[in-house]
Amino acid sequence: MTDDDALARLREMQTADLPVHGGRTLAYVYDSGLPDVDRIGREAVAAYAGSNGLDPTAFPSLLQMENDLVGYTADLLDAPADAVGTVTSGGTESCLLAVQGAxxxxxxxxRPRMVVASTVHAAFLKAAHYFGVxxxxxxxxxxxxxxxxxMLAAVDEDPDRTVLVVVSAPSYAHGVIDPVxxxxxxxxxxxxxxxxxxxxxxxVLPFAARIGRDVPPWTFAVDGVTSISVDTHKYAYAPKGTSVLxxxxxxxxxxxxxxxxxxxxYTMLNSTIQSTKSGGPLAGAWAVVQSLGDAGYERLTREVFEAxxxxxxxxAAIPELTLVAVPDSTLVAFVxxxxxxxxxxCDEMATREWYVQPQMSYAGQPPNxxxxxxxxTLAHVDEFLAALAESVAAAVAVGPVGVDPGVAAFIxxxxxxxxxxDDFDGLLAASGLVGGGEGLALPDRMAEVNAMLDLASPAMREALLVAFLDRLARPNR
Ligand SMILES: Cc1ncc(COP(=O)(O)O)c(C=O)c1O
Structure with a gap:
């Protein structure tokens, strides 16, 4: 390909993806709605794409940016004067390192153990798996x-082996803050x-407190909090690839x-799981934080909470829906x-070009x-609520999705x-996760597949989706 052709092809391929701007994708991406913020983030990532965070003495500007970003974060989190931090590649890496460090x-x-609330992010279970905790x-x-x-009773069952306790501010699934x-x-x-x-x-919570919202205490101001993970690639509205531990x-x-x-x-010396790491994400986060600053984040926080x-x-005004919990933060879940x-x-919202995320049933809680x-999203809230009302009406018109009793019994x-x-292949085919022609494809509507997965035990869901992903990830040759 020529350079122009390759770039054109990238743009073309990207049209298959969820939009990362426009406020209509309500999972995976966090959008300030400010084109200049996106531009500065992108330019900074590009400028540092080839720099290597492996050795801060060789790339001192990366060290400077990391110390600036950690300093800004420390102030947000009421961290004591001698607090320190590390910029990682994302939330999961920060959580992994919190567990590994503990x-x-x-x-x-x-035989170390850690006590976690059942709503902690799956990253902690990954850490347990990786690090033998x-x-x-x-x-x-x-x-x-x-x-x-x-939780404390669980600690006291074996305090000598307990190296860590984990709570969330807020939990992903329900958006509520634990009693830190x-x-x-x-x-x-x-x-x-x-x-x-x-x-x-x-x-977002520190700025929420600054603009006068009620936020229960969760920072280093609380005695006994020893570490906090904060993702800049979420509500700092920075390009993907950074978090602060x-x-x-x-x-x-x-x-x-x-x-x-x-x-x-060379003597390898790492503060993160990655060794060689692009300077791009760090530069992107640094630039976006410099550009927005306190005033920018306060404004964006007012906007997101108004939304x-x-x-x-x-x-609350749609009779068929009930909030799972009154959100303490910017996450909303409803049944x-x-x-x-x-x-x-979720399918009906997708046909109206809104991406909302289904959550499976768990511990007696229904799907939501x-x-x-x-x-x-603030600029489009009325449109969102109209689409939601229409989607609910359409879902009521077809009635609750069912699962073929034969498939249910088989599962x-x-x-x-x-x-x-072979069993997996049979089940994938029966469940509709396998498309014709080119092999694997997701159906346009996912409700039947999700309903089937929802019937399966968590272990079965994991096994099925791993089998599916494994078959998706095959080289193009
Ligand atoms: C509370 C919480 N912790 C950890 C993570 C993992 O973050 P990442 O997807 O950046 O690895 C998430 C992601 O949504 C989260 O919400």
Missing amino acids: RDSRPDVE EAVVVPVGPDFRADAAA TEVAPAAAARGIRCHVDACIGGW MHRSPAHRRPQYFAHADWPG VDRIVAGV TDDTCDAFTI VHLSVSAA ETLDPATLSD
Whole structure:
């Protein structure tokens, strides 16, 4: 291809993707709605795309940017004067490192465990899996907030092996803030680290408090909070690829470092999982934060909360819908009554060019619709609510989605641990996840597939979707 052809082809391929601007994609992306912010972010990423964050002495400008960004974050999080932080590649890496650091801060513990609320992000279960830390998952209370007493009771079952307690501000699924003041000081009293996962709320809640909204305490101002994760690629509206992991003190961060000099090459010294890492995302985040500053974020926070308040009121006015919880932040989740279903509503919204995210049933909670609201959505809230009302009416008209009883019975008999590749292929075909012709394709409407997955156990869902993704990810040759 010529250079122009390659770039044209990229633009063409990208038309298949969800739009990242325009405020109509209410998952995965966070849109300030400000073209200049997008432009400066993109230009900064491009300018630093080839720089390598592996060695801050070779690329001192990256160190300068990281220290600036961490300093700005520290102020947002009420961090003490000697707090330190690291810019990572995203929320999951920050959560992974919080767990790895906690584990390695206790080399005396042979079989480390951590106590987490059942609403913590799946990244913590990934960390448990990667780092051999047992995750003790404690059900949340009826308001979807961590049950502090139950978490502490779980800690006390084996305090000597417990290296970490994790709560969220807010949790992804329900958008509520855990009772950090009840958990963190009690963890500290037992000499145990407490991580607050504010990946999604960390950049918006401090500004929400500044503009006078009611925000329960969750920052380093709470005694016993030892680390906090905050994603700049979410509500700092920066390009994808950065998050900040803050620690209360340098001693808390120390076990996060990996150093290796005992080989014939350069001494490898890393504060993150990546070693070579593009300077692009860091430069993009730095530039966007410089450009928006406190005033910009306060304005965007007013906008996003005005959008949230109007969406909450609009959802409450649709008789078939009920909010899962009154949101503490910018995430909204709602369930339906039995005249319709969440999955069909998601499909209907998609036909109206709104992307909203289905969440499966969990622990007795029915499937629901999840929105990550961006500042850019404010300009389109009336249109969103009109589309939602139409989508609900359309979903009521067709009635709740069903699953073929034969498929449902078949799924019940399956054990994901013993399924063969052929079994997976049969089930993928039966479930509609396999398209004709070119092989795999997603159907236009996902309600039937989602309803089928919703019937399956979480382990079966995992197995099916892994099998599906595995078949999607095959080289074009
Ligand atoms: C609370 C929370 N923690 C962690 C993550 C993981 O972040 P990432 O997708 O950037 O890896 C998310 C993502 O939505 C989140 O909401």
